[in-house]
Amino acid sequence: MRCRLGISIFTPLVLICSLHASGQGQDSSKDQQLRELKLQVLELRRQVDSLKGVAIQDQGDEMDRMGERLEKMLAGLENKIDAISRASAPVVSNPRTTAFINFAARGDDRPVIDASGDHPIDNRAFVRTVEIELRAPVDPYAEAITVISLENEAGKEYGIDAEEAYGLIKRLPIFESAPLGMKLKIGKFRPAIGTNNKIHLHDLPWTTRPLAVTRYLGTEHGEFFEGGFNPVGIDVDFFLPNPIPSTTLEMNLDIVRSGDIGLAQGRVGTAPAYIGHLNFSKDWNNEHLINIGASAYQENGINSTRLLAADVTYKWAPAEQRESRSFVAGGEVFFGRHSFQDTASQAQITSNPIGWFAYSQYQLSWWTYAGLRYDWIEEPFDVNIKTSSIAAYLSYYTTEFLRFRLGYEHHKSDFAPFDNVNTGMLEVNFVFGSHPTEPYWVNR
Numbered sequence: 153m154r155c156r157l158g159i160s161i162f163t164p165l166v167l168i169c170s171l172h173a174s175g176q177g178q179d180s181s182k183d184q185q186l187r188e189l190k191l192q193v194l195e196l197r198r199q200v201d202s203l204k205g206v207a208i209q210d211q212g213d214e215m216d217r218m219g220e221r222l223e224k225m226l227a228g229l230e231n232k233i234d235a236i237s238r239a240s241a242p243v244v245s246n247p248r249t250t251a252f253i254n255f256a257a258r259g260d261d262r263p264v265i266d267a268s269g270d271h272p273i274d275n276r277a278f279v280r281t282v283e284i285e286l287r288a289p290v291d292p293y294a295e296a297i298t299v300i301s302l303e304n305e306a307g308k309e310y311g312i313d314a315e316e317a318y319g320l321i322k323r324l325p326i327f328e329s330a331p332l333g334m335k336l337k338i339g340k341f342r343p344a345i346g347t348n349n350k351i352h353l354h355d356l357p358w359t360t361r362p363l364a365v366t367r368y369l370g371t372e373h374g375e376f377f378e379g380g381f382n383p384v385g386i387d388v389d390f391f392l393p394n395p396i397p398s399t400t401l402e403m404n405l406d407i408v409r410s411g412d413i414g415l416a417q418g419r420v421g422t423a424p425a426y427i428g429h430l431n432f433s434k435d436w437n438n439e440h441l442i443n444i445g446a447s448a449y450q451e452n453g454i455n456s457t458r459l460l461a462a463d464v465t466y467k468w469a470p471a472e473q474r475e476s477r478s479f480v481a482g483g484e485v486f487f488g489r490h491s492f493q494d495t496a497s498q499a500q501i502t503s504n505p506i507g508w509f510a511y512s513q514y515q516l517s518w519w520t521y522a523g524l525r526y527d528w529i530e531e532p533f534d535v536n537i538k539t540s541s542i543a544a545y546l547s548y549y550t551t552e553f554l555r556f557r558l559g560y561e562h563h564k565s566d567f568a569p570f571d572n573v574n575t576g577m578l579e580v581n582f583v584f585g586s587h588p589t590e591p592y593w594v595n596r
Contacts, residue, residue, distance in 0.1 A: 370414030
């Protein structure tokens with residue numbers, strides 16, 4: 153017994169020494185040595201458990217003390233395995249880099265001013281955004297993602313913004329696992345309030361953001377430019393237990409900085425704000441997919457903001473790509489509530505705007521997609537003012553690196569600057585660098 157234990161202890165120590173000595177060796181060699189070391193530790197664990205049984209039955213205190221010493225040695229070996237594993241983890245010195253250039257030109261039948269009311273944007277061409285996306289694992293537990301954006305501010309100048317910059321923890325160091333598939337974002341990110349807010353401008357199936365997204369979630373220069381909500385905070389993403397076959401139930405819970413959402417109109421509530429999003433998805437034969445979601449945003453204080461939302465997305469894509477056809481349809485509805493204290497009268501004022509959009513898209517060929525979208529909102533600055541738009545688009549998707557689009561939009565509004573505007577659009581997206589993920593509306 154003692155002889156076998158002595159050999160079992162000595163062998164892992166030799167392997168650990170060899171691992172430290174071969175720091176400049178190949179990763180495959182390290183992986184093999186780690187596997188051997190773990191096997192040896194498992195054998196040592198089995199023998200220690202056997203020894204503890206002997207101590208209880210036959211040998212008394214002396215064998216019991218020996219078992220305790222071996223337990224401490226075993227714990228030390230396991231800690232060294234963990235340290236070596238972390239040191240051997242793949243860390244990318246040069247992050248995976250992808251660049252996106254979004255060009256859009258528009259022609260209008262009447263003068264159009266941006267949402268701030270300062271800059272004309274009709275009959276002009278814009279490089280709307282240039283985005284640089286950097287991704288890299290930083291250790292065995294986490295990945296870092298940064299999206300630096302050079303955004304066109306209605307043609308007047310460009311602003312540099314960290315569109316997203318967060319760490320993604322995929323495995324909890326304490327538990328060495330991801331319970332319920334849990335992932336943790338820490339930093340600046342696009343939270344899941346509906347589905348459109350999570351999508352970057354260059355990946356949209358249309359040239360503009362829906363009115364409900366830009367008015368309620370946020371934009372500085374209107375739906376023709378970048379919009380949405382990307383606060384600083386923490387997001388926890390996990391799967392809920394779900395007994396229904398071929399379905400998933402996913403939950404996002406966020407704590408973010410208050411005052412950044414568009415519906416608040418700059419009136420900051422008490423920090424922090426809270427977000428929840430529940431998403432149900434169902435797949436039929438890898439051909440039909442439906443996602444149904446519900447979202448809530450809450451910001452408290454004298455100036456308080458609440459936004460409830462529901463979203464649905466359906467995609468049909470045949471499993472056999474014989475004719476290159478697909479169909480996507482969906483929409484989102486928003487119920488807002490903004491309460492604030494009027495600075496002049498000190499009266500508490502509350503508005504409850506409602507807005508929604510719906511869309512559909514059909515794939516005509518391997519490269520070509522045709523789509524429609526309808527928007528309707530009550531303006532957050534005055535719910536008695538309604539604005540709507542109808543849009544048609546034709547997208548030519550050569551590859552994930554080059555995308556063309558022609559579009560037409562007609563706006564109607566009780567607010568004169570937005571009323572009866574007809575706009576034709578040309579959009580081109582250039583992508584280069586590391587291979588990007590294809591947008592959800594593409595079927596290849």
